[in-house]
Every structure is written in structure tokens, then in C-alpha cells.
Amino acid sequence: MKKIWAILTVAILLFPGLVSADCVDLGKFTSWVLETFHTITFYEGQKPLARVEIPNCEIFPLSTIRLLNNNVCNTDEMMVDGMACRVISVQILH
Numbered sequence: 001m002k003k004i005w006a007i008l009t010v011a012i013l014l015f016p017g018l019v020s021a022d023c024v025d026l027g028k029f030t031s032w033v034l035e036t037f038h039t040i041t042f043y044e045g046q047k048p049l050a051r052v053e054i055p056n057c058e059i060f061p062l063s064t065i066r067l068l069n070n071n072v073c074n075t076d077e078m079m080v081d082g083m084a085c086r087v088i089s090v091q092i093l094h
Contacts (some may be wrong), residue, residue, distance in 0.1 A: 024050040024092050027070030034061050041093070048093040054078070057085035 029042040029049055037058045042049045052072065057080045059065075066079035077084045 022090050023071055023073035024090050025070055026050060026067055026072050029067075032065055034059055034063075040065070050093055051089075051091040052078075052087055053089035053091075054080065054085045054087055057081075057083055 026042050026049060028044045030045055031043045032040045033043065034040055035051065037060070038055050039051060039053045040059055041051045050072070059080055063081050064079075068077055068079065068084075072078065072087060072090060074087060074090055076087050078087060079085070
């Protein structure tokens with residue numbers, strides 16, 4: 001059992017992306033673009049950061065988006081037009 005934990009620890013240290021693959025730091029986003037009524041892409045300047053899918057809330061071109069945390073992961077929430085909306089998918093684009 002100790003060998004398994006040692007291997008997992010080394011794997012996490014060498015490949016941190018395996019652990020945080022469904023999270024992205026959006027704290028520096030400067031704009032976002034509506035892809036569908038439930039999907040938006042966040043940008044820092046011209047650089048795309050991530051595509052986020054929020055199926056339970058409709059998003060419109062003039063919606064107000066507010067992050068509750070800079071680091072956004074699957075199952076986190078963000079505010080869309082004053083409503084808490086659950087993120088089900090985070091796709092890192094950079």
C-alpha cells in the first residue's frame with residue numbers, strides 16, 4: 001500500500017496537470033465571447049483562456065459575468081446576471 005501512495009505522490013508532483021485538468025485561473029480575464037446560450041470563452045486580451053459550459057443558465061451577449069473564485073473548476077459556480085450558475089465543463093485553451 002505504501003508503494004502505491006509513493007507512486008501516486010511522484011505522479012502528482014511530476015504531472016500536476018493530471019490533478020488540475022478541469023480547473024483554470026480566470027482571474028486575469030479581460031473579456032468573454034458568447035459561443036452558445038450556455039457556453040462562453042474567456043480571454044485575456046487576445047489570448048483565449050478557457051471555454052466554460054454552464055447548462056442551467058442562459059447567457060446573453062449583454063449578460064454580466066462575475067467569478068466567485070479566480071480558479072474555476074468543474075462543478076464550481078459563477079454569477080450570471082445575478083444568479084449562481086454551476087459550471088459543468090472547463091476546457092483550457094492556452
